[in-house]
Amino acid sequence: MATLSQPETKRSIPASASLSRGANYQQLAARFRPVFERIAAGTLEREQRRALPYEPIQWLKEAGFGAVRVPVESGGAGASLPDLIRLLIELGEADSNLPQALRGHFAFVEDRLNAPADASRERWFARFVAGEIVGNAWTEVGSVAIGEVQTRVTRDGERWIISGEKYYSTGTIFADWIDVFAQLDEDGRNVIAAVRADQPGVTRSDDWDGFGQRSTGSGTTRFDSAHVEAEHIIDFSTRFKYQTAFYQLVLLAVLTGVGRAALRDVSHEVRARRRIFSHGNAPSVARDAQVQQVVGEIGARVFAAEAATVQAAEAAQRAYEARFAGDAHAEHEANIAAELDSARAQVVVTELILKATTDLFNALSASGTSEVRRLDRHWRNARTAASHNPLIYKARIVGDWEINRTEPPYAWQIGAGPGGAAAAVEEPVAEQSAA
Template structure:
């Protein structure tokens, strides 16, 4: 069925405050357990259940299909609020919102009712794209093959963010029969899918970003999707989630350090006031960090605007407008990534100047804000994004829309 044969219901935005009020009590509950989860490496199964039961995973689904009809800037704002509560949780949902966005774009060509219903019912989608081992750039070791009357997936992936919590996994693979790159939407509710919480990074420890192994995992033929049809601003979308994580990490750090200063009774003999909260230099530290976080959040919201435009132009029938919107989405998310990483890493480090050595206490876990921000900022290396933006500004060279990692050529 073509776009002209069914009415198009788009997600162009809703009343943000009304939408956010639905989730803010859940965000508060999530924040209450964040320090203990960080300390014990407790995966956020329960917080994600609270969110999905409230419809968080369907906020981008059009109203006509039971979702909230939120725009991408509104999704980014929600993710920032969620990241303030616990920055691991929105990153665990990164793959989910990317797959939702893909199905939203696919709706321009064929109805996506079945997937929309799944999202509204609270089903989550994880991510499994990155190969492990000595796979070269451009090669795909994970295969989709025909076995009798079924299609099956075999392979080993790492950085499977959020997949351990998910009902489905968005798997990047290659067909055995014709060699085409595909996305296989694989159900996790089968013995052919094995997942491990073996991510060993010093930050974002509870995002479920470990290994996924597929051993004759069955996939429905209708859920084998040509990668060539993937929505074009996908890399920008993935980056938008990360910059929301960064901005929210900054908000969480500001909240926690301001609270610590407010309650602190011990002072230094060479300080400037009888209470730390009245010390002008300490107030300056908090105020400067607040300004850095403000700038980061404002930049994140601005960077989401061209991605929303790319989504809407997908349905407009103007190829040039769609192309230009996709270019803008990629470039603006890259520029935002560069500046937000610098702002938040500075804020989450400088805030320690407002407290004494007790701020480094393991019990307080104040360092989690910097660790989580540093980890999120290490995705999709900043130096390459800076070069790509520079190449565009100087030479008008279009940015790449697909990023890969793997082994380079041998020394020989």
């Protein structure tokens, strides 16, 4: 009879050398910048056609991008979380859909980095190094009540199967594996099921209808008695503790990447513009002091957004390293700091980038609204990414900490309220932060 492991009761602490503490960033980034440039060259066309980035995802897989957080000893780059977030910002500048499409993958990698140092973990590392990526399927929509999980993992003779339907399955269309939030039928435990994507019983649909981030490979994923290996059923209580902060960090990288792309594009458009207004300030727009001020303020906002995002990633890195330091109190404090710093950054980065992607039109006037240029995509992408985890709640959580030292929630859910009228429309726990 198939067996299912229980949650770990004793931590297996790897040698400090096997932790991913960081790499030489410029050398690391140099590996991927040619790929980022290749991706950027086709972004506008993909936006115009609403084409899913299958080829760009494949280029990233072949370049080993999905394994940057894997320890060097296991074949990865040993990148720190600030390294990863800086890479995702650069990727987001090339195409903001891609870091979000890979968000579920890097979250699953992070969870395996925090897992016991055993043969199972090494098998996952080998898959990541080989280029395999993981998608996400956490959220259930409709009349699902908060705390209710309708997707079930059940025993079928000698094997385990999973059935259910998920939405906001970001990146799953491109994935080799799917990280599924489900409930174990036999005892009601919440679990993560790592499901092979290319098998009978798994159906992936690109039916995401948002006005931005339209090529993230999001939408509905259905499981109809799909097979799950017992080894790939992971008790949710063992999930890495700073997961909500991590999911938010990736969204911050998306937003900052959007800001960098907006700054790049507005600077190019101003340099190239030949028409001027009679009541302007210079014989060329590029020399107009007021236009220069607009672009300079956009640059300053993007600079501040990137600084806040990278600093929040440093707090998450400290939480990761504290996981293996053997001091439970210090780890707890590090997890609090990671969550609060990601929330603080979310509040300010969102406002900075939404302002930047709106103000770019003040430097370009009516011609900047051309459908050919699609400069509106920057605001639409930023507004969409910023809408996933309501920043009003994050501001309140930070305020409650500052005033009352109330700990932030580390995992949360969304669903229908007590009256059943409100539909569940975003992610629980992780992809909730990943919405």
